Amino acid sequence: MGAHELPGLDLGRLAPWLRTVVHGVGGDLGAELIAGGKSNLTYRLTDGHRAWIVRRPPLGHVLATAHDMAREYRVMSALQDTDVPVPTTYALCEDTDVLGAPFYVMEHVEGVPYRYARELAPLGPERTRAISENLVDVLAALHAVSPEAVGLRDFGRPEGFLGRQVARWKKQLGASHARDLPAADELHRRLAASVPAESATGIVHGDFRLDNVLTDAQDRPAAVIDWEMATLGDPLTDLALLVVYQRLGELVGGNAVADAASAPGFLTEDEILARYATHSDRDLSGLGFYLGLASYKLAAILEGIHYRHLQGQTVGPGFESIGPAVHPLLDAGLTALKEYR
CATH class of the missing domain: 3.90.1200.10 (Aminoglycoside phosphotransferase (APH), C-terminal lobe)
Incomplete structure (x- = not known):
């Protein structure tokens, strides 16, 4: 599946919006889904030089979980200058014309989520x-x-x-x-x-x-x-x-x-x-x-x-x-x- 065909992430619509909120976004954007399912969807977005994370509600469950986006974004933004390490947050988009649901963009942080x-x-x-x-x-x-x-x-x-x-x-x-x-x-x-x-x-x-x-x-x-x-x-x-x-x-x-x-x-x-x-x-x-x-x-x-x-x-x-x-x-x-x- 090509990057432009990722479910829930229309790069053609996302790219122009992203360039208005993040300085220096390069040319062609690529993306991959790194967490899906019934929880909120997480994508890694890159222009070949830098990377970002996009989070949006699961497909088909927008009304029940749309509020989560603003809450997640708000709490991480609030913790930016504390002793709690959180990704840098860039922007929350509540205009559903862009991706069909509210979403936000944050820093891509290198690290391992050890599970086992x-x-x-x-x-x-x-x-x-x-x-x-x-x-x-x-x-x-x-x-x-x-x-x-x-x-x-x-x-x-x-x-x-x-x-x-x-x-x-x-x-x-x-x-x-x-x-x-x-x-x-x-x-x-x-x-x-x-x-x-x-x-x-x-x-x-x-x-x-x-x-x-x-x-x-x-x-x-x-x-x-x-x-x-x-x-x-x-x-x-x-x-x-x-x-x-x-x-x-x-x-x-x-x-x-x-x-x-x-x-x-x-x-x-x-x-x-x-x-x-x-x-x-x-x-x-x-x-x-x-x-x-x-x-x-x-x-x-x-x-x-x-x-x-x-x-x-x-x-x-x-x-x-x-x-x-x-x-x-x-x-x-x-x-x-x-x-x-």
Whole structure:
């Protein structure tokens, strides 16, 4: 498929617009799709000398996700001058005459989104440890940013954030009901009955893990990416989700989910929490609730994948291991509520 035929990216329409917002764009533009599917589409655009990234909503889902473009663009633009590495943003286009949907253009950042332990293993345990330490430090840096100071005071509704999260993921779980999950019912009941007061409001990434960070050749975070879930709320949800993603990789392994944290040298769960605590002034004593909520959230996501697998809607190996992983994930969530500190 030629560059001019990429679905969702009409270079003939894009090129004139791009030259009005980015200085020095060269002659013929070429492009490739580097992330597609049901999530937002990501293209690498080049004039042969420089490269940019274009992000737009998935094809056919414009109304439901068009707002994501402005949100992603806004949060990355707001973080430009902070300690959080993000791509330089160039322009947001809300004129649907150009590509048929809102989109934005940002810097192309060189880096690797490490996803699997087999990708980290050749680096050795010392480099892997450094990568995981830097990952935690970036998360703490994000959570230290004052939303008001970077112009994000109205970026979300932090009041009642945790209660809405509990309700949201119950709804998600119910939408993909394929079997009875008594542990899910019990975990939801306990979460709903023990919603704590939120910790100090901060910027929540919403899906923070190693493969949403581009790591450079010196093992430093070059850019945090994939901000489509970002909002204002309780940042401890990010920390708990990072930990539960780590548990999930150990439960499932293989190609079905990211298991980078299983690589020799990667910080353990306790080391992640200890390092975050030294870089943050947030109180982690009530983290059991957050771990329970993160377990419930990921269980709901996995159950949705399992449901689609049963319907024959998933393609590729590894999906058969998703359904069984839901049970220990829910059990770990219940344990966290009972036993964590």
